Amino acid sequence: MTNEGPGRSDLVEYQQCARDWAAVVGTDAKRANALFDRLHTLAMEIRRSADGRAGLEGLLSEEETGVRLLVATEWLAWDAPRARSVLAAIEHAGKSHSLSAKHTLPAYEAGTLDLDW
DSSP: OBTTBOOHHHHHHHHHHHHHHHHHTTTOHHHHHHHHHHHHHHHHHHTTSHHHHHHHHHGGGOSSHHHHHHHHHHHTTTOHHHHHHHHHHHHHHTSTTHHHHHHHHHHHHTTOOOTTO
């Protein structure tokens, strides 16, 4: 990565890590936690620039629900209404990740969701 901000490769890596995380989150906690840590590191770098945020924004419509969940959670930091909409849709779908989406919004609204850890 350069000082110019996140590159396309960071966003591609984020998307692939998010897909990998979604595939193992309920079955392999050790792998899921390692991927989540990497996702957070990538997100902290990507979201520093407008181009990076625009790249993440494109992932809000990703087919994989887990990717949308992760990106919407990040998105709360700069566009809470849109992020809430995505999280609510995930919650109300009643499928994978709906419970996480359900608990993310109250934590954010209570100020207990730390997006910068």
